[in-house]
Amino acid sequence: MKVAVIGGGAAGFFAAINVKENFPNASVSIYEKSNKLLSKVKISGGGRCNVTNAETSIKLLSDAYPRGGMQLKKAFREFSTQHTMDWFEARGVPLQIQEDDCVFPVSQDSQSVIDCFLNECKKFRIIILKGHAVTLIERTKDRLTLRFKDSNLKSKNFDKVIVATGGSPKRSGLEWLENMDHLIEDPVPSLFTFNMPRDPIKDLMGVVVDDPLVTIQNTKLKADGPILITHWGMSGPAILKLSALGARILSDRNYHFHVNVNWVHQKNNELIYQDLSAICKSHPQKKLTSIRPYDLPDRLWKFLIIKANLVFDKKWGELGKKGLNKLVNIMAHDNYEVSGKTTFKQEFVTCGGVSLDSIDFETMKSNVIPNLYFAGEVLDVDGITGGYNFQSCWTTGYIAGRLG
DSSP states (O other), X not given: OEEXXXXXXXXXXXXXXXXXXXXXXXXXXXXXXXXXXSHXXXXXXXXXXXXXXOOOOHHHHHHTOTBTHHHHHHHXXXXXXXXXXXXXXXXXXXXXXXXXXXXXXXXXXXXHHHHHHHHHHHHHTOXXXXXXXXXXXXXXXXXXXXXXXXXXXXXXXXXXXEEOOOOXXXXXXXXXXXXXXXXXXXXXXXXXXXXXXXXXXXXXXXXXXXXXXXXXXXXXXXXXXXXXXXXXXXXXXXXXXXXXXXXXXXXXXXXXXXXXXXXXXXXXXXXXXXXXXXXXXXXXXSBGGGOOGGGOOHHHHHHHHHHTTOOTTOBGGGOHHHXXXXXXXXXXXXXXXXXXXXXXXXXXXXXXXXXXXXXXXXXXXESSSTTEEEOGGGBSOBOOTTXXXXXHHHHHHHHHTTXX
């Protein structure tokens, strides 16, 4: 049996290796259009490679995928985060779990993962061909023929083909699959940070706030978790989660919207008022800057005092009801205008791709073309930040590699 895997990224390598584990006598070839292999693995997690997440609850895992979560729920029973951790450790890549449940190699170096894949390919004699851009898959009786962009490359025939070409930023990158009658969901960016070019919050670059509640005005979108203030606006897990959840909505708004930040993650304004009133009674002679409610970062607290039209040397006991209400409002209902986005580091993730209606998710087989399979981000599947996108690559690559 001859098997081709199109795409030399995370899902492609994982699918190819699993084909050989399931079918030792199969001839397996990986075709990568560029001259680089596993480029996204290389840069993931700042070069450390966030291989998966330590979450083991199938429900909570599937909830981390704004698109594809329902389909992945059953797939995770076949290959879960624990399976992933066991797989890598059994092949000489010890892992460690961070406090936020992100899982990295103990080496803190993505090259450990890359070397693992390359060693497995060498062991299984998987052929790796770079500079081979596939532009067409043709059905030839009961086989599939690959045709390449480079006219000097001869077309090749295979019994099975797995498409793992990754996410495409433009629909045009998916037209060759659409021309084979697969449904395509328009790709739009996911996992991006919020630009606030006109807001002085940027002056707080480097400040991290542990657990605010963030919502997007005039939507039901909300997320919590750390926020990082940057020189262009806001980033961090809460913002990235919102960008994934609202990928299509925010694209439709051309990335112009308002975000509300509850810095203290307390929805009950009366409770915040009571907490601040208690400070007024206990420390009436203290200046506002000398006591930071809810352990807010010092720079942020001073910023909020100014934004509430109060002064640093005002004493807590002098606030009165009006001053207290100003602080409650700015702490629980702070508003920022977002105008544009920035890709999170170098990690490009798309919402969109081959529609899940075109796929049998139990086998990852095309519903349109016999003996054609899919894996990874080429599908309309994407997760929030935290190792979830790689996990969907491992899970779908594992299932596709069974060639069921």
